[in-house]
Amino acid sequence: MRPGDTAHGCPPDPCDDLTDETTYERVRSAQAPSVPPLSRRGMLRLSAGAGLGAALGTAAAPQALAAPAAPQGLAAPATGIVKPLPPELFIPQGTNAEMRWEAMRGQGDLTPVDRFFVRNHVATPRIDARTWRLKLWGTGLHGSPPESRPVEFSYEDLLGMRAETITSFIECTGNGRNFYATQQGQEVSGTPWRLGGVGVARWRGVRLSAVLERAGLTPRAVDILPRGLDADFVDKGEDLGRVRRPLPVAKALKDVLLAYEMNGAPLPPDHGFPVRLVVPSWVGIANIKWLGDIQVADEPLFSPWNTRYYRLFGPGYPPEGTAPLTRMNVKSAFELPWEAALPAGHQILHGRSWSGNGRVRRVEVSVDGGATWRPARVRDHHANPRGWVRWEFPWRPDAPGPHELLARATDETGASQPSTAPYNTLGYLFGAVVRHPVTVS
Numbered sequence: 001m002r003p004g005d006t007a008h009g010c011p012p013d014p015c016d017d018l019t020d021e022t023t024y025e026r027v028r029s030a031q032a033p034s035v036p037p038l039s040r041r042g043m044l045r046l047s048a049g050a051g052l053g054a055a056l057g058t059a060a061a062p063q064a065l066a067a068p069a070a071p072q073g074l075a076a077p078a079t080g081i082v083k084p085l086p087p088e089l090f091i092p093q094g095t096n097a098e099m100r101w102e103a104m105r106g107q108g109d110l111t112p113v114d115r116f117f118v119r120n121h122v123a124t125p126r127i128d129a130r131t132w133r134l135k136l137w138g139t140g141l142h143g144s145p146p147e148s149r150p151v152e153f154s155y156e157d158l159l160g161m162r163a164e165t166i167t168s169f170i171e172c173t174g175n176g177r178n179f180y181a182t183q184q185g186q187e188v189s190g191t192p193w194r195l196g197g198v199g200v201a202r203w204r205g206v207r208l209s210a211v212l213e214r215a216g217l218t219p220r221a222v223d224i225l226p227r228g229l230d231a232d233f234v235d236k237g238e239d240l241g242r243v244r245r246p247l248p249v250a251k252a253l254k255d256v257l258l259a260y261e262m263n264g265a266p267l268p269p270d271h272g273f274p275v276r277l278v279v280p281s282w283v284g285i286a287n288i289k290w291l292g293d294i295q296v297a298d299e300p301l302f303s304p305w306n307t308r309y310y311r312l313f314g315p316g317y318p319p320e321g322t323a324p325l326t327r328m329n330v331k332s333a334f335e336l337p338w339e340a341a342l343p344a345g346h347q348i349l350h351g352r353s354w355s356g357n358g359r360v361r362r363v364e365v366s367v368d369g370g371a372t373w374r375p376a377r378v379r380d381h382h383a384n385p386r387g388w389v390r391w392e393f394p395w396r397p398d399a400p401g402p403h404e405l406l407a408r409a410t411d412e413t414g415a416s417q418p419s420t421a422p423y424n425t426l427g428y429l430f431g432a433v434v435r436h437p438v439t440v441s
């Protein structure tokens with residue numbers, strides 16, 4: 001199998017590009033006409049790991065795959081996050097940490113690790129790379145009947161394979177969720193991020209396609225299910241098991257990386273050490289951290305992370321939600337504190353824009369509440385399609401007092417930022433223009 005091959009056991013036409021949302025939706029809804037959150041079918045899929053437990057000769061699959069637990073003494077503070085979270089760089093969000101946008105002011109293209117946002121369902125696990133193994137198993141691999149052993153890769157094995165480097169953003173699907181309430185008066189559930197649930201890093205690692213190929217990917221494989229080694233996620237008393245989210249083989253072969261380095265250093269514990277998935281342009285949840293195993297299947301796979309979460313639910317959507325979300329949308333942010341105090345007189349405003357659809361082509365700024373717009377000066381015109389562009393906008397405030405700064409970007413597909421975002425109960429994909437309050441004195 002090579003990246004770009006389309007033979008995955010289905011006619012080329014609908015399987016051509018499962019990274020295309022419309023195609024993905026069509027193919028997936030044909031395969032699973034109705035998959036309500038945690039349906040019986042989903043439950044059966046969820047228990048499919050038992051086959052691997054048997055393969056490993058152990059009673060329970062999850063334990064069999066778990067890396068050595070962290071010594072309790074090393075446990076991080078209450079957040080479960082290991083790195084320091086200085087208040088000038090981060091806004092605490094429960095088990096997560098949001099980047100303050102003013103922390104990007106004066107930075108280069110990349111988000112330094114010390115300020116990269118953290119989104120953890122549970123605490124950051126401490127994993128020993130010497131004993132860690134990545135296990136691939138399932139019906140989508142050659143010679144991998146349920147009773148056979150998984151194909152294993154050690155950390156050293158991966159370091160010994162051809163390395164590839166990509167610069168890509170990772171963004172939480174709920175980034176901007178706060179504005180459903182504060183700008184649109186709509187109640188949604190989930191972490192109330194403003195815009196700091198995003199970061200751009202240079203990721204180095206091995207192509208997932210190379211590892212799948214070595215493991216014996218068959219043309220019949222359609223979905224893979226990467227799973228983290230962090231503890232089970234419990235949602236309102238219900239144990240949903242370990243964080244795992246299916247990914248179509250077509251995307252897996254296209255541009256997905258098994259990353260072991262971030263910005264030139266080994267992955268930090270909070271960002272997935274020893275190895276995480278980097279799934280460019282897609283919803284943050286696809287980028288599974290602390291990767292332990294990957295199921296490769298010749299049939300569609302389901303987990304709570306593509307059935308009850310990471311779909312759009314609410315009025316106007318089917319009861320089981322939309323198809324699983326894939327690409328992120330267009331967003332823009334000013335490199336300013338929220339409610340910044342700005343001087344009177346001439347100044348340059350700075351910001352960044354990004355899109356899961358590809359390059360940002362144009363950015364406009366409004367300083368009069370959206371009545372008039374003027375183009376910002378985009379600095380990174382040849383920007384890589386998986387990153388963001390930096391832009392500048394000269395401004396001389398007309399009067400002291402409160403102002404709202406608005407920025408809106410348009411990407412290479414023509415997608416732009418509307419003035420309101422379509423409501424969905426879980427508050428995903430807030431892509432509307434954000435009204436950034438500042439006070440001039």
Ligand SMILES: Nc1nc2c(c(=O)[nH]1)N[C@H]1C(S)=C(S)[C@@H](COP(=O)(O)O)O[C@H]1N2
Pocket residue numbers: 116117118119120121122170171172173227228229230243270271272283284285286287288289290
């Ligand atoms: N194993 C595991 N992988 C995970 C998560 C998690 O909680 N556990 N969170 C996901 C979500 S929702 C996001 S947005 C990204 C965040 O990556 P970061 O913490 O490195 O910024 O990781 C994803 N991968």
Ligand SMILES: [Mo]
Pocket residue numbers: 119171172173174284285
């Ligand atoms: Mo996320």
